[in-house]
Amino acid sequence: MLLISNNQVNRSFRSTLPLIALVALSAWLMPTVLAQRVTAPPLLTPDAVQPLERKNGYVLLQLDVSGVAPSMEIAQISQSASRMPAADASVPRGAKRMQIDLTDRKKGLYLMQLAPGWYQITQVNAPYYNLPFQVDTGGEVRWRFVVQHAKTSYAGLLRINKERSRDSVNVTFLNRIATAHDDIRDQLGPVLAAAPLVMGRGLRDDFLIDFRRTEDAP
Amino acid sequence: MKRSLVVALALFCAISVWPMSASEFFVAPDMLAARLSPDGKSVAAIVGIDADQALVVIDTDSGERRTLLEVAQFSENDAALLSATWLDDATIAALFSEIRTGVKDLLDTRRNRYLLVIRVPSDTTAAPEVLSVRTSGTLVDPLPDAPGEFLYAKSGLLSRVYRLNVNGLGGYKAKLSRMSKIDGGQFVRSNEVAQVDGYALRWFMAPGGQPRAVLGFNERAFTLMAFEGVDATRELKRWDAQSLADDDEGLRLLPIEAADGVDRFYCLDVNAETQNSIYLMDYAADEYELIYTSSENDIVELILSQTDNRLVGVSVLEDGQLRHTYFDPEVQAAQSATDSSTLRTNISQSRAGDRTLSYMETHNQPGQFWLTSTSGVRRLLGGRSPHLDGRLSGKLVEGQVSVEGLSIPYLLTLPKSSAPAPLVVMPHGGPIDVFDTRYFDETTQFLTARGYAVLRVNFRGSGGYSKAFMEAGKREYGGLMLTDIHAAAREAMARPDIDAGRVAVFGASYGGYAATMLAIEHPQVYRCAVTVAGLADINLFLGHTDFTERQQDWAREYIGDTVNDYDMLKSISPISRIDRLQRPIFVMHGALDDVVDIEHAYRLRHWLDWHQKTYDWFVFKDGTHSFSTVEQVVELHDKVVTYLDRQLSL
Numbered sequence: 001m002l003l004i005s006n007n008q009v010n011r012s013f014r015s016t017l018p019l020i021a022l023v024a025l026s027a028w029l030m031p032t033v034l035a036q037r038v039t040a041p042p043l044l045t046p047d048a049v050q051p052l053e054r055k056n057g058y059v060l061l062q063l064d065v066s067g068v069a070p071s072m073e074i075a076q077i078s079q080s081a082s083r084m085p086a087a088d089a090s091v092p093r094g095a096k097r098m099q100i101d102l103t104d105r106k107k108g109l110y111l112m113q114l115a116p117g118w119y120q121i122t123q124v125n126a127p128y129y130n131l132p133f134q135v136d137t138g139g140e141v142r143w144r145f146v147v148q149h150a151k152t153s154y155a156g157l158l159r160i161n162k163e164r165s166r167d168s169v170n171v172t173f174l175n176r177i178a179t180a181h182d183d184i185r186d187q188l189g190p191v192l193a194a195a196p197l198v199m200g201r202g203l204r205d206d207f208l209i210d211f212r213r214t215e216d217a218p
Numbered sequence: 219m220k221r222s223l224v225v226a227l228a229l230f231c232a233i234s235v236w237p238m239s240a241s242e243f244f245v246a247p248d249m250l251a252a253r254l255s256p257d258g259k260s261v262a263a264i265v266g267i268d269a270d271q272a273l274v275v276i277d278t279d280s281g282e283r284r285t286l287l288e289v290a291q292f293s294e295n296d297a298a299l300l301s302a303t304w305l306d307d308a309t310i311a312a313l314f315s316e317i318r319t320g321v322k323d324l325l326d327t328r329r330n331r332y333l334l335v336i337r338v339p340s341d342t343t344a345a346p347e348v349l350s351v352r353t354s355g356t357l358v359d360p361l362p363d364a365p366g367e368f369l370y371a372k373s374g375l376l377s378r379v380y381r382l383n384v385n386g387l388g389g390y391k392a393k394l395s396r397m398s399k400i401d402g403g404q405f406v407r408s409n410e411v412a413q414v415d416g417y418a419l420r421w422f423m424a425p426g427g428q429p430r431a432v433l434g435f436n437e438r439a440f441t442l443m444a445f446e447g448v449d450a451t452r453e454l455k456r457w458d459a460q461s462l463a464d465d466d467e468g469l470r471l472l473p474i475e476a477a478d479g480v481d482r483f484y485c486l487d488v489n490a491e492t493q494n495s496i497y498l499m500d501y502a503a504d505e506y507e508l509i510y511t512s513s514e515n516d517i518v519e520l521i522l523s524q525t526d527n528r529l530v531g532v533s534v535l536e537d538g539q540l541r542h543t544y545f546d547p548e549v550q551a552a553q554s555a556t557d558s559s560t561l562r563t564n565i566s567q568s569r570a571g572d573r574t575l576s577y578m579e580t581h582n583q584p585g586q587f588w589l590t591s592t593s594g595v596r597r598l599l600g601g602r603s604p605h606l607d608g609r610l611s612g613k614l615v616e617g618q619v620s621v622e623g624l625s626i627p628y629l630l631t632l633p634k635s636s637a638p639a640p641l642v643v644m645p646h647g648g649p650i651d652v653f654d655t656r657y658f659d660e661t662t663q664f665l666t667a668r669g670y671a672v673l674r675v676n677f678r679g680s681g682g683y684s685k686a687f688m689e690a691g692k693r694e695y696g697g698l699m700l701t702d703i704h705a706a707a708r709e710a711m712a713r714p715d716i717d718a719g720r721v722a723v724f725g726a727s728y729g730g731y732a733a734t735m736l737a738i739e740h741p742q743v744y745r746c747a748v749t750v751a752g753l754a755d756i757n758l759f760l761g762h763t764d765f766t767e768r769q770q771d772w773a774r775e776y777i778g779d780t781v782n783d784y785d786m787l788k789s790i791s792p793i794s795r796i797d798r799l800q801r802p803i804f805v806m807h808g809a810l811d812d813v814v815d816i817e818h819a820y821r822l823r824h825w826l827d828w829h830q831k832t833y834d835w836f837v838f839k840d841g842t843h844s845f846s847t848v849e850q851v852v853e854l855h856d857k858v859v860t861y862l863d864r865q866l867s868l
Contacts, residue, residue: 087781141781142763172812173763178820203761204784207793207821214828 040074040098043105043112046187051194056113057081057147058195060188062157062180063105067133067169070102070160071125078118081148084204085118087141097122102158109180109187116149118202126160126169133169143173144202152192153200154184154208177207238609240856243664246848249600252587254278254575256362257307258568260338261575261589261599264299264312269848271299273312275338276599278573278589286310286336286346292390300331303357306365309384310336311357314350333357333370335384349387352400359423362569369411369427377418379411379429380404410448416441422476422483425527430476431483435459442473442501444481454481454501471499471506475520476527484509484520484529492685493517496532512536512543515684538627538653538682559614559656561585575599579658581631582610582666612666614656619705622698624690627683628675628706629654631666632715639671640720640866643707643736643744646674647727649699650776651681651688661855668859673710677702679776692776695728695756696790700735707736707743720866724748724858727814727843731756734792734803734822741800746865748804748858751814751843754822756780756787759814796825804834804861806854808841834861 043061044050052058075091075098091097100112122138137143145155154177161170177199184197199208250271252263261276270290274283289297297316305311312334331354337347351370358379359369366384371377386402394400412421412429416436424430429445431454438459444452457470469490473483481502486493493516499506510517512534521531521542531544540561544550565575565587572592579585584603590596601607611634618625633639642665646654654674662672676682677699679691691699711718723733723744730752737747753759760773760780778787788794803826807819816837826833836857838850845854 137763140763142761142765170812174815174817175758175761176815176817176820178824179817181820181824201761203757203780205757205761206788207755211824 037073037097037099040100041113043100043102043110046109046111046191049111049191050113052113052150055115055149057116057149058111058152058191059114059119059145059147059200060152060154060184060197061110061112062108062176063102063110064107064157065102065105065126065160066162067126067128067160068103069125069127070105072100072102072121072158073123073125074098074100074119074121076115076117077120077144079116081116081118081146084146085144088139091120091122091138102160109183111152111188111191114147116147118144118146120144121158121173124158124160124171126171128169135169135171137173141202145200146202147200148198150195151198152188152195153198155200175201175205177205237668238664240664240852240859243606243667244660244848244851244855245603245605247602248604249587249602251301252276252565252575252577252599253303254566254568254573254589255304255307256569258570258573258591259307261587262302262304262310262312263587263600264302265600273299273302273310273336275310278597278599281597281599284342286338287348289314292348303360304362305335305360305368305384306362308338308340309366310338311360311368312336313357332390334390335387337384348390349384350390351382351387353405358421359427361427363426369423371418371421372405373418375417376413376415377432377434378413379421379423380409381411381427382409412445413449414443420473422473424476430480431473433473440472442483444502469497469506471497473499473501475522475529478526478528486517494534496520496529498529510545513684535682538676538680539656559616561655561657581614581629581656581658582612582663583607584658606663610663610667612663616656617706617709619702619709621678621702621705624678624687624702626675626677626702626706628673628710629656630710630713631662631672631674633666633669633671635669635715638715638717639669640717640722640862641671641673641707641710642862643673643675643703643710643721643723643733645677645703645723645725645729645732645736646680647725647729648680649677649695649728649732650679650691653680653682655682660851664855665859665862668863670862671710671716673707675703675706677706693778695731695777696735700732700739703732704736704740704743711743720745722746722748722862722866724750724862726750726752728753730814731792734799735790735795737801737803738792738795738799744801746802746804746862748806748861749822750806750845750854750858751808751811751841752792752805752818752822753814754792754818756791757784758817758821760787762815764812793821793825796822796831797829799826799829799831802832802834802865804836804858806836806838806857808838808843808845810841811843813843 075095077089077091078085120138121143124135124137126133147153157174157176159172199205246266246268248266250264252261254261259278261278263274263276265272265274272288273286275286276283289299293316295316300313300315302310302312313331314334315331333351335349339346355370355372358371361367361369368382369379370382371379382404386404414432414434416434418432418434420433422431431442431444433442440457441453442455444454446452470488471485472488473485475484477484477498482498482500485497485499487495494512495508496510497506498509510532515534515536517532518535519533520529523530531542534541559581562576562578565577567574574590576588577585578588584601584606586601587599588596589599613632615630618627646652653676665672678694679688679699681688710716721744723736725733730749733747734749734752737744757780805819805822807816809816823835841850845851
């Protein structure tokens with residue numbers, strides 16, 4: 001056993017204190033530093049969509065966005081698509097934050113290939129020249145979507161209103177599955193044959209399940 | 219001669235029984251607001267001209283109207299007159315609002331408010347002089363006894379009240395020269411009447427414009443300060459913002475009006491669940507006395523004597539109506555003689571007290587502005603919808619029905635008809651804390667004019683009665699609220715003047731939800747339903763991203779939790795029951811509805827199609843949740859009444 005006096009302990013601790021603090025600070029900051037901001041997979045119109053890669057699924061977004069350089073940021077909060085995360089689940093530290101540029105996107109349907117799992121829309125940016133409009137949606141279960149393997153998961157309609165005031169802009173993420181159903185069917189026919197449409201909203205919505213049930217009924 | 223008389227008589231009869239079309243019935247309002255001048259000789263009124271507004275002056279003796287300014291000609295930026303008051307017998311201050319043009323594409327935005335000061339020329343052919351106060355602030359006291367002067371407050375980190383002179387003001391949007399200053403350079407120390415550190419929320423002024431006290435907010439505390447000279451130097455009371463928000467019990471008396479004596483105020487207890495008591499508080503002595511308590515309803519307004527600021531009565535929201543209670547038995551007796559379906563409010567009185575301007579409306583008479591004088595003269599100066607004056611002859615029946623021990627009030631409006639009338643059950647929207655009143659309701663009167671009886675039910679959850687009644691509606695969206703409406707409908711149908719075989723249900727928002735649900739559940743009663751902007755899927759409604767955290771908490775308490783109660787909420791949603799619908803339904807929705815999203819209508823339509831139900835469908839391309847323009851209102855009512863006529867074979 002190595003015996004050392006109290007003084008030695010104290011002195012030793014003091015001498016290493018800055019180093020420990022630095023390590024602790026680095027460990028705390030590391031995930032934030034490592035939380036890479038990466039470019040998301042391409043967001044494509046139905047006519048330009050690529051076949052699904054083996055492990056992926058599609059997320060189906062409707063866009064109705066205005067402004068000079070709108071964008072959104074998403075991050076995966078869970079890799080399990082089958083289990084809904086808790087309402088207060090947050091984006092894991094260090095998770096990739098995918099930037100999706102929405103500039104000049106026409107109103108309509110868009111598809112993006114993603115790995116299965118639950119995603120959080122963490123931020124929507126709607127800048128107007130030097131006015132940095134941004135909506136933080138990170139803690140909101142209503143701003144989540146789920147991507148299922150080999151399926152087309154309907155996430156919703158992201159709308160950034162053209163009308164805005166100097167200190168606010170209206171940004172909503174609406175569930176328009178019934179309103180858009182005919183358009184989805186008409187524009188995504190071949191895609192849906194390979195990757196059937198499922199509900200991908202953050203909150204439970206039985207509309208498509210009930211719809212299928214009645215379709216399957218004799 | 220005889221033949222022309224017969225023709226004229228026939229024409230008169232045809233006109234009097236010819237049902238009014240929606241476009242005849244719903245027109246832009248005429249007179250919106252009015253104020254009597256201090257000498258009682260003129261009334262300043264804000265009136266509608268097509269879709270715009272104008273400020274007019276009415277001679278109270280001759281009734282002649284003179285237009286002072288038309289808003290559309292005065293400003294192109296979506297402007298509106300919000301209020302008007304007299305500064306003296308020949309000067310009007312009008313609060314004017316217009317959109318400040320933004321940068322290109324920034325559709326903003328900001329709404330600017332100005333105080334316009336209009337000099338009314340004695341020569342009726344001369345144009346009025348329109349001045350403005352460019353410095354932002356509020357009119358505190360028009361100082362009617364000091365011609366050409368008024369008190370104006372600026373609120374900020376340091377709040378001040380200034381005594382301004384109309385002569386020093388510049389013309390509205392007039393360019394300033396090098397020699398001139400904004401507002402004549404009147405916002406200077408020598409014109410200060412009162413000042414206090416922090417944001418002033420409410421100035422209490424003595425007659426004549428002397429400052430008495432100010433309720434302000436500063437350093438996370440509300441303070442009531444008394445004046446000694448210009449500066450608010452004596453703190454009468456301090457409330458920490460946190461302590462006001464705490465849940466602990468005890469009185470928290472905040473001043474509403476100044477009473478007699480320097481430190482005495484009429485107060486409400488903001489800590490009480492229902493603000494139904496008035497206290498007279500002496501803050502310096504820290505003593506109070508309870509001077510009035512209503513049964514269990516919120517006090518809406520204090521009625522003060524114009525001469526000495528003495529409390530002479532209160533206005534309380536009770537049994538779905540605004541009741542004025544006066545402490546003087548004689549005044550109260552005169553008030554009690556007023557029919558309960560009449561809303562009567564005194565707006566302003568002349569300096570001498572010999573002339574009074576009042577507002578009155580009843581269930582079948584749109585609002586009117588009346589001038590009465592102590593000599594007994596009573597003159598109609600204008601109204602909101604003069605084209606309907608005297609043309610609506612419906613009868614209002616008030617009743618109550620008991621549902622599970624709770625008395626549910628209803629209002630049944632009957633058309634003037636010798637035959638039993640078809641009935642339209644019309645549940646209100648909201649539904650929590652919203653209620654139907656006995657006073658003028660355009661839709662009800664339009665349908666009554668078209669031969670329908672209209673039933674409006676203040677089901678549990680409605681406001682205007684008591685807190686307990688409102689809270690009885692908690693989580694009863696698809697339960698007892700609907701039971702209440704249906705029970706009232708059954709009672710109305712039992713009347714001999716109602717044709718129980720021709721009943722429809724029509725509503726908007728929650729009312730549209732209720733209409734759909736009632737038609738599904740009671741096909742033997744309701745021959746058709748009309749849902750306007752109605753909820754079809756409650757879970758969808760609760761999942762809207764526009765809900766703030768606070769709204770979500772409220773919705774969980776009053777409607778349900780879409781996470782934990784999903785199946786229950788689904789079971790009481792029309793989309794889950796539409797397979798049982800046996801009656802035709804008309805689904806209408808605004809494409810721009812940001813309260814009940816149009817997805818509700820599409821979901822309903824999807825299941826109507828799937829189950830091969832009979833329905834009509836209409837989307838208002840520019841429609842929001844409120845159908846605010848006259849054109850939209852006309853189109854909506856036109857479609858509703860055409861549909862009802864068809865379904866009920868009218």
